[in-house]
Amino acid sequence: MELSIIPKPVSINYTQGVFTSDKAPSLIKKEAKIPHDVHNTSCAQDGYRLVITKDNITAEAPSPAGINNAEQTYRQLLLSNFNDGCLTLPCAEIIDYPRFSWRGFMLDCSRYFYSVPFIKKILDLLSLHHINRFHWHLTDDQGWRLPVKEYPLLTEIGSRRLDNRFPFPTYTEGFYTEEEIKSVVEYAASLFIEVIPEVDLPGHASAILASYPGLGCSGGPYRVEDRFGIFEDALCAGNDQIFDMIEKIFDTLSSLFPSKWVHIGGDEVLYNRWQNCPKCQKKLKELNLDKINELQSWITLKLVQMLKERGKTAIGWDEVLEDSPKFVLPKDTVVMSWRGSEAGLKAAKLGHKVIMSPNTEGCYLDYKHSTEPEEIGRTLGTASVFDTYSMKAAPEKMSEQESSNILGGHCTLFSEVIYAGKIAEYMLFPRLCALAEAVWTQEKNKDFEDFSKRLIVHRKRLDSLDVNQYRGKLR
Numbered sequence: 001m002e003l004s005i006i007p008k009p010v011s012i013n014y015t016q017g018v019f020t021s022d023k024a025p026s027l028i029k030k031e032a033k034i035p036h037d038v039h040n041t042s043c044a045q046d047g048y049r050l051v052i053t054k055d056n057i058t059a060e061a062p063s064p065a066g067i068n069n070a071e072q073t074y075r076q077l078l079l080s081n082f083n084d085g086c087l088t089l090p091c092a093e094i095i096d097y098p099r100f101s102w103r104g105f106m107l108d109c110s111r112y113f114y115s116v117p118f119i120k121k122i123l124d125l126l127s128l129h130h131i132n133r134f135h136w137h138l139t140d141d142q143g144w145r146l147p148v149k150e151y152p153l154l155t156e157i158g159s160r161r162l163d164n165r166f167p168f169p170t171y172t173e174g175f176y177t178e179e180e181i182k183s184v185v186e187y188a189a190s191l192f193i194e195v196i197p198e199v200d201l202p203g204h205a206s207a208i209l210a211s212y213p214g215l216g217c218s219g220g221p222y223r224v225e226d227r228f229g230i231f232e233d234a235l236c237a238g239n240d241q242i243f244d245m246i247e248k249i250f251d252t253l254s255s256l257f258p259s260k261w262v263h264i265g266g267d268e269v270l271y272n273r274w275q276n277c278p279k280c281q282k283k284l285k286e287l288n289l290d291k292i293n294e295l296q297s298w299i300t301l302k303l304v305q306m307l308k309e310r311g312k313t314a315i316g317w318d319e320v321l322e323d324s325p326k327f328v329l330p331k332d333t334v335v336m337s338w339r340g341s342e343a344g345l346k347a348a349k350l351g352h353k354v355i356m357s358p359n360t361e362g363c364y365l366d367y368k369h370s371t372e373p374e375e376i377g378r379t380l381g382t383a384s385v386f387d388t389y390s391m392k393a394a395p396e397k398m399s400e401q402e403s404s405n406i407l408g409g410h411c412t413l414f415s416e417v418i419y420a421g422k423i424a425e426y427m428l429f430p431r432l433c434a435l436a437e438a439v440w441t442q443e444k445n446k447d448f449e450d451f452s453k454r455l456i457v458h459r460k461r462l463d464s465l466d467v468n469q470y471r472g473k474l475r
Helices: 041-045 064-081 116-128 178-190 206-211 241-256 278-286 294-309 342-350 385-390 421-428 431-440 448-464
Strands: 011-021 028-031 048-052 057-061 086-096 102-108 133-137 160-162 171-173 194-201 261-265 313-317 334-337 354-356 378-382 406-413
Touching: 048 064, 057 064, 064 086, 064 116, 064 448, 102 116, 102 431, 116 133, 116 178, 116 421, 133 406, 178 194, 178 241, 194 241, 241 294, 261 294, 278 294, 294 313, 334 342, 342 354, 385 431, 385 448, 406 421, 406 431, 421 431, 431 448
Parallel strands: 028 057, 102 133, 102 406, 133 194, 194 261, 261 313, 313 334, 334 354, 354 406
Antiparallel strands: 011 086, 048 057, 048 086, 160 171
């Protein structure tokens, strides 16, 4: 009998004997250092030793997070090895710790609004796979989900849009209350998952502008978008009132989210409106800038500084690297590389901490699993389970110094066409299992064929947890 665990542990050493019980016994928990060969001390803190003898099962770890990871591995074994009222496990010693400290997942709750119970179900599944960062995408063109007391129209107007799936006027809406956000954050913390909020600025701002049209270049009319894509309207770079609003947004985030990180978006900003806006042109001259896109560098720098004043570190999509000579991106800004891995390589060379989430390497889980015409998902590309498993957060061509700047890896689920929780689960699993192994397991221990065999057992665990899964080809 072998133990099928995902993500794959550093080592499993089988010893003689079998543990049997007619119930699910409690773990014996001990604080202890775990032998490891990784340089990142936070990785070692997440490690654990799980010892199964004929008499008991013991979890040892240097931190509560490590104990939680041991508990989640034990939970996997319970889900697959507790049959007909009897738990049967081979005696073994499992030593485990992650390769990367950042093991993340992003859920887009702007395009489709997911309920708090569903989010908690996802958090529970993230913990089962040792994923420790939940990136909560709260705002975009299609919906604003964050309550800001000083700007109530953001949720009164910005959280509601037409649902274009229907031929007659039908609206979809929703936002999270402060109490609901605190509930999610607290539940995540109980699973040792850090919640990182994202508010997308200064582009992807249709929901903001529909609520407060005076913050745009033209003054409107604007609407919360029911289409999907990239839109010309952005916050007006020449209107300083946008920063009054952002101050209050950041105050709200600081009060609701204890995480040291805040994601500021920064992606896919079009400059057409700024180019034709007198206020933006005036600001360009005031700042002595040559190109209109440099206004985004100026805005990004201000946002980074505003967050720093609140004790927060900014994360931005890799467009934030496209800075100007006058407004250089501060070194402590974290770059999330999504347009392939090249931007991440560039950022690491420049000294930025980097989170790898390349859409070209299986990290965008809204992409179709395969090219089969029956498959659901966005047609921008495909991402097989094998693609996701093969993602390398630290490519071999990086130097040791550059790879030390890689915090880890991240997968995303943008929800343009993912309009129900069960569809979301289908898109996530088993690719989320593959991503978990890609960022947890040591590179030398990774083997896709071995993963595929363990996945057969793991699928039964997911079935028992009522998780919808894709069951087609893995490659």
